[in-house]
Amino acid sequence: EAQVTQNPRYLITVTGKKLTVTCSQNMNHEYMSWYRQDPGLGLRQIYYSMNVEVTDKGDVPEGYKVSRKEKRNFPLILESPSPNQTSLYFCASSLSVGDEQFFGPGTRLTVL
Amino acid sequence: EDQVTQSPEALRLQEGESSSLNCSYTVSGLRGLFWYRQDPGKGPEFLFTLYSAGEEKEKERLKATLTKKESFLHITAPKPEDSATYLCAVGSSNTGKLIFGQGTTLQVKP
Numbered sequence: 733e734a735q736v737t738q739n740p741r742y743l744i745t746v747t748g749k750k751l752t753v754t755c756s757q758n759m760n761h762e763y764m765s766w767y768r769q770d771p772g773l774g775l776r777q778i779y780y781s782m783n784v785e786v787t788d789k790g791d792v793p794e795g796y797k798v799s800r801k802e803k804r805n806f807p808l809i810l811e812s813p814s815p816n817q818t819s820l821y822f823c824a825s826s827l828s829v830g831d832e833q834f835f836g837p838g839t840r841l842t843v844l
Numbered sequence: 845e846d847q848v849t850q851s852p853e854a855l856r857l858q859e860g861e862s863s864s865l866n867c868s869y870t871v872s873g874l875r876g877l878f879w880y881r882q883d884p885g886k887g888p889e890f891l892f893t894l895y896s897a898g899e900e901k902e903k904e905r906l907k908a909t910l911t912k913k914e915s916f917l918h919i920t921a922p923k924p925e926d927s928a929t930y931l932c933a934v935g936s937s938n939t940g941k942l943i944f945g946q947g948t949t950l951q952v953k954p
Binding site: 736765767772773774775776777780782788790791820822824829830831832833834835836837838840 | 875876878880885886887888889890893931933935936937940941942943944945946947
């Protein structure tokens, strides 16, 4: 089944404790992206990657890191999480930039 | 600046009462306009892509149309299972980004 998977689905952590949210897709898509979704602010793009080893900042990249060492994986790293990063996070992928994106199920992160 | 605005923010309909959702956009180099459906706590589910003014696409009770400045999602004779948040997004060929509107939350009552 073609899909985007994220792990973990739910995470509660404390300020400053480094964490990684994994994202994997099995559709051989070149383009991958991370979003956060907050009430009243909608979906905002954090980082995106047009291909392996190519990443770029979205609209809200501060406090996040990403890497794209393999085509299928695009982990999101929070080196020192803060409470304002409490949010619902989505990973998405598409065949190429500008094509329809397929979203993962989401990761609900709470930073205390 | 690339921007997407959706209206209304919320819409309540009776079952069978047709209506339309609006998506207005400004973008530098339209790569495509996308409609998604999102259920609470879940990831957005892709519905349609429109690429050029005048284009229309249909799926069951939904029909999407596109002009140079806006898109409409028409819902004909909706059912309670159509209740969801509908998101509009535009892809920019200049920036490679996908810019989302804030969505319209639709509630269809039986």
